[in-house]
Amino acid sequence: MSRLIACALGVLMSTTTFAAPPLAKRIDDAAAAVESRVIACRRDIHQNPELGNREVRTSKLVADRLRELGIDVRTNVAHTGVVGILRGGKPGKVVALRADMDALPVVEQVDVPFASKVRTTYNGQDVGVMHACGHDAHVAILLGVAEVLAGVRNDIHGTVKFLFQPAEEGAPEGEEGGAALMVKEGALENPSVDAVFGLHVTSRYPVGEIGYKPQGALAAVDSLKITVRGKQTHGAYPWLGVDPIVVASQIILGLQTIPSRQLDSTVAPSIVTIGAIHGGVRNNIIPDEVEMIGTLRSLDAKMRDEIHARVKRTAESIAAAAGATATVTIDPGYPITYNDPSLTDKTLPTLQRVAGAANTRLVNASLGAEDFAFYQQKVPGVFFWLGTRPKNQTPDEAASNHSPLFYVDESGLLLGVRAMANVAVDYLNANAK
Secondary structure, three states, X not given: OHHHHHHHHHHHHHHHHHXXXXXXXXXXXXXXXXXXXXXXXXXXXXXXOOOOOOOHHHXXXXXXXXXXXXXXXXXXXXXXXXXXXXXXXXXXXXXXXXXXXXXXXXXXXXOOXXXXXXXXXXXXXXXXOEOOOOHHHHHHHHHHHHHHHHHOHHHXXXXXXXXXXXXXXXXXXXXXXXXXXXXXXXXXOOOOOOEEEEEEEEEEEEOOOEEEOOEEEEOEEEEEEEEEEOEOEEOOOHHHOEOHHHHHHHHHHHHHHHHHHHOOOOOOOEEEEEEEEEOOOOOOEEOOEEEEEEEEEEOOHHHHHHHHHHHHHHHHHXXXXXXXXXXXXXXEOOOOEEEOHHHHHHHHHHHXXXXXXXXXXXXXOEOOOOOOHHHHOOOOEEEEEEEEEOOXXXXXXXXXXXXXXXXXXXXXXXXXXXXXHHHHHHHHHHOOO
16 A cells, blocks of 8 residues: 555656646747757848848748748748748637748948848849848748747647748839738638737847837838929029929928828827939929929828828929929828737737836837738737847947848847747637637
8 A cells, every 4th residue: 555655656746847847938948949040040041131022042941941840831922922830739719920031132231250242133223132121030030939839839729820921121113022912812811810920120129128019000101203394494594494393392391291280290190201302414404304202101091091182282282383283193002000909918918928027118109111011901910029239239329220230139039939939829828719
């Protein structure tokens, strides 16, 4: 009898000692174990950047790694996109995690051993190529997440979809691309996604911090083109013609009153920016025509429509007053990146757990734009910021995203893996029936 009791106690002690740790701890431990591979992957992709819809090497790297992990793979989505499907061991919902893969036409100026030396042709021009926005980090993080979750798949309630997306920065002229084309080609279907999550590295916040914003987090973006037509004449006799350069300058100033004087700025911020103006070929000739291009940014859907109408009215009216004409063309771009408030609230405890409550910051909306918004138009989603600024730098000292000096402190990538992996599993397990 005493032997039986001792044996039973031995089994109990063995079970207590060697029981599998809670799932969150297993995820964090696995993330720590893959950190070095995530960094190596990021450096490889950084050294071999590819522009939008041309991410052939990156796409193959992603697909090969997902297959090694036993994840079902679909390739050639939206040109070079990859969709991976990891089915958990238990029934449940479907969550999608997204990483963008494309680089920018920028000549790198960062002094690191794995700096990009790549050059290519972009819209007919010879350009350098650099991951100046951190998409290399996004791909490496999500591949790390895939490895972590593949290791705990038996304990996952539902399915995880990995969306490796091309052309977030925009497709080449004359091509479709990005999240809109991913959605169009069924990336959120078969199986249907219930929620989607994404992150973006940034130099605005230091390593160890996560920024989040419910509702409108990033702006809708629209491209603006205004063509002003006047009447050509000699520069010495302007009264014999209609000067479209002067009219264009008046229009530029008039447009600035739209966000500052014509819209309720307490509702949401907005921007009307003219980024280029072209007209004339000689110092003493007033030309027939001036062309301006710019960008419109807004964080409120109704305000976006108002801006469109007011830009058109302002340009046409100012031109008409001078005897010129103005043709306004507005091409809609990305919608507002809208973080579902309920899903954000439910996700926040996970972010606070992995980063610490003090390091999880409610941040202001940004007038930058993200095509992640196209996923959020179909299913609830949350997009958050991952700090990758070295802790010894201030925000003013750190180069911003899209700069040739943009730098990612790789010690911040581990938090990205932990955050995305835990967010996915917590969402699925919280919604398990």
